[in-house]
Amino acid sequence: MTDRPTEPREYRRIQVRPVAGALGAEVSGADLADLDDATFAELHAAWLEHQVLFFRDQDLSPEQHKAFGRRLGPLQTHPFLASRGAEGHPEIVVLESDETRPYLAAGWHTDVTFVERPPMASVLRAVEVPAWGGDTMWASTRAAYQALSDTMQRLLSGLAALHDTSKTFSRRAYPAERHPEGDEAPRAVHPVVRTHPETGRPALFVNPAFTRRIQGLRRSESDALLEFLYQHMAQPEFSCRFHWEKNSVAIWDNRCTWHRAVADNAAAHRRMERVTVEGDRPA
Numbered sequence: 078m079t080d081r082p083t084e085p086r087e088y089r090r091i092q093v094r095p096v097a098g099a100l101g102a103e104v105s106g107a108d109l110a111d112l113d114d115a116t117f118a119e120l121h122a123a124w125l126e127h128q129v130l131f132f133r134d135q136d137l138s139p140e141q142h143k144a145f146g147r148r149l150g151p152l153q154t155h156p157f158l159a160s161r162g163a164e165g166h167p168e169i170v171v172l173e174s175d176e177t178r179p180y181l182a183a184g185w186h187t188d189v190t191f192v193e194r195p196p197m198a199s200v201l202r203a204v205e206v207p208a209w210g211g212d213t214m215w216a217s218t219r220a221a222y223q224a225l226s227d228t229m230q231r232l233l234s235g236l237a238a239l240h241d242t243s244k245t246f247s248r249r250a251y252p253a254e255r256h257p258e259g260d261e262a263p264r265a266v267h268p269v270v271r272t273h274p275e276t277g278r279p280a281l282f283v284n285p286a287f288t289r290r291i292q293g294l295r296r297s298e299s300d301a302l303l304e305f306l307y308q309h310m311a312q313p314e315f316s317c318r319f320h321w322e323k324n325s326v327a328i329w330d331n332r333c334t335w336h337r338a339v340a341d342n343a344a345a346h347r348r349m350e351r352v353t354v355e356g357d358r359p360a
């Protein structure tokens with residue numbers, strides 16, 4: 078079920094070991110706090126090919142975490158999630174869970190698809206992790222698209238969907254002052270199939286956290302088609318899974334993947350920090 082090249086490209090400065098058929102590779106030989114241009118260029122090529130890259134032992138300061146993200150592009154701040162803003166780092170989102178705070182991202186989603194220009198990349202670092210459990214899964218929405226019939230691909234390619242925050246960042250859970258109402262509430266319409274601006278590869282671009290409905294279909298048609306797509310995209314053949322250690326880092330491409338936390342061992346303290354890199358308007 079792979080759509081990656083069968084002959085992996087050669088890297089001189091880094092070692093790249095694929096971890097699954099559809100996406101994901103562990104990278105060694107790179108210090109994200111101190112990357113020369115040639116090493117960054119290899120990392121970038123590996124990232125486009127493998128869609129999510131995993132690194133161990135990256136003890137990044139907040140400044141180093143942001144500086145690495147900025148090599149990919151300008152950073153976004155998140156409208157709702159907690160951040161290290163009080164310490165001068167509003168770009169660093171904090172995802173923290175323990176016996177009183179549940180996991181925030183335990184369902185399949187792509188980050189921040191409810192804005193007109195969703196992030197191209199997310200760079201997530203493990204700060205505190207449980208001894209077992211608390212993994213994250215990713216799946217290739219590009220491989221999922223590829224596996225559909227020509228007829229289904231053609232049907233989906235003409236469709237657009239509304240994304241908003243109503244299912245995930247409810248006004249009940251997120252105070253009104255952080256949650257603009259009415260016309261101000263974040264929402265965006267995106268194609269159901271987007272073309273990756275760097276690789277030219279098509280990928281599915283819907284998710285149950287933020288996609289409200291497909292436009293131009295009756296509600297029951299939209300619900301049924303989205304449900305089919307979510308089941309299809311969640312198949313294990315399109316996925317990979319990563320076990321975090323302290324100072325592990327994952328860098329993923331939001332334009333051709335989705336992901337979820339695995340909320341086992343949920344009472345144990347887990348703290349992750351993320352920066353997201355601005356992206357294009359999906360097309």
Ligand SMILES: [Fe+2]
Nearest residue numbers: 182187188336
């Ligand atoms: Fe996420």
